[in-house]
Amino acid sequence: MDLGPYTSFIATSYLAAALIVVLLIGWIAIDYRTQKARLRALEESGVVRRSGRAATTDIR
Amino acid sequence: MSLIDLANPTRFLALTARLLPWLALATVVLLAAGLYLSALAPDDYQQGATVKIMFIHVPNAWLSMFVWGVMSIASLGTLVWRHPLADVAAKSAAPIGASFTFLALLTGSLWGRPMWGTYWEWDARLTSVLILFLMYLGLMALWRAVEDPTRAARAAAVLTLVGAINLPIIKFSVDWWNTLHQPASVMRMGGPALDKSFLIPLLVMAIGFSFLFVTLHVAAMRNEILRRRVRSLQMLQARAYATSAPAGDASGQVVGAA
Numbered sequence: 001m002d003l004g005p006y007t008s009f010i011a012t013s014y015l016a017a018a019l020i021v022v023l024l025i026g027w028i029a030i031d032y033r034t035q036k037a038r039l040r041a042l043e044e045s046g047v048v049r050r051s052g053r054a055a056t057t058d059i060r
Numbered sequence: 061m062s063l064i065d066l067a068n069p070t071r072f073l074a075l076t077a078r079l080l081p082w083l084a085l086a087t088v089v090l091l092a093a094g095l096y097l098s099a100l101a102p103d104d105y106q107q108g109a110t111v112k113i114m115f116i117h118v119p120n121a122w123l124s125m126f127v128w129g130v131m132s133i134a135s136l137g138t139l140v141w142r143h144p145l146a147d148v149a150a151k152s153a154a155p156i157g158a159s160f161t162f163l164a165l166l167t168g169s170l171w172g173r174p175m176w177g178t179y180w181e182w183d184a185r186l187t188s189v190l191i192l193f194l195m196y197l198g199l200m201a202l203w204r205a206v207e208d209p210t211r212a213a214r215a216a217a218v219l220t221l222v223g224a225i226n227l228p229i230i231k232f233s234v235d236w237w238n239t240l241h242q243p244a245s246v247m248r249m250g251g252p253a254l255d256k257s258f259l260i261p262l263l264v265m266a267i268g269f270s271f272l273f274v275t276l277h278v279a280a281m282r283n284e285i286l287r288r289r290v291r292s293l294q295m296l297q298a299r300a301y302a303t304s305a306p307a308g309d310a311s312g313q314v315v316g317a318a
Contacts, residue, residue: 003112006109006110009113009171010110010113012170013116013170014112016163016167017116017167020162020163024159025276028276028280028283031280032279032282032286039293042297045297047293047296048293
């Protein structure tokens with residue numbers, strides 16, 4: 001595929017989009033693991049959600 | 061399952077855990093198809109191969125406004141209906157919307173340099189989108205500045221609704237003022253002005269990016285719900301330590317509704 005004299009502009013656009021999307025996915029994945037680990041640590045230390053004992057309905 | 065059932069964060073987490081893999085799969089397939097069609101699209105007779113930047117730039121520009129629209133509806137949910145997930149939705153959408161807006165500005169600059177001879181021009185369209193980007197950053201800063209999520213949610217909801225005034229300004233800026241930016245060529249009276257060879261890849265990419273937003277937004281909302289549970293449990297734990305009273309039940313656990 002020949003992109004002509006403006007290859008650098010086109011390639012930079014697509015690479016920037018890919019980079020931002022990867023960063024977003026990475027940030028969300030890391031955040032999920034962090035929150036899960038914190039929740040697990042708290043529950044292991046004896047602090048539990050009421051719904052965690054008798055799972056029915058739950059409001060944050 | 062009715063909509064009101066989704067107001068329960070636990071049910072939301074359970075439902076989205078099943079939904080997320082399918083959303084992610086649809087996103088990958090749509091974006092792969094969009095990139096393939098974009099690669100096959102012919103060069104424009106005036107712009108040459110730089111027209112390929114359009115397939116990235118336009119979906120991001122659309123989504124930058126769409127995400128603020130989603131946040132505005134969520135803000136109404138916070139202020140009017142006090143929906144439990146409304147401020148979670150608004151807060152989670154802001155960084156994603158900011159990313160799309162940043163990409164719209166960046167790819168617009170990279171498209172503008174070869175076509176207009178400049179990376180940036182302080183005209184109505186570019187300036188109003190820059191203001192949108194700054195509003196996203198301001199909103200994210202506000203969420204971080206106020207520790208109590210409920211108070212932060214109300215302030216952010218008001219700011220979001222005020223900021224929604226910028227959306228029609230962005231949309232119609234190319235009609236109301238003289239600007240380097242071209243007028244609307246897809247969403248306009250009389251139908252799209254684009255040839256099908258450009259329109260089809262553009263729409264597939266736009267749908268792909270929209271699915272990307274929904275996938276990331278749902279995942280970010282799940283994280284926010286977990287973050288609030290952690291916060292509630294930490295507060296419960298701190299209260300138990302502070303009172304130094306027998307704060308647990310018979311099993312020695314500290315129990316809360318977090």
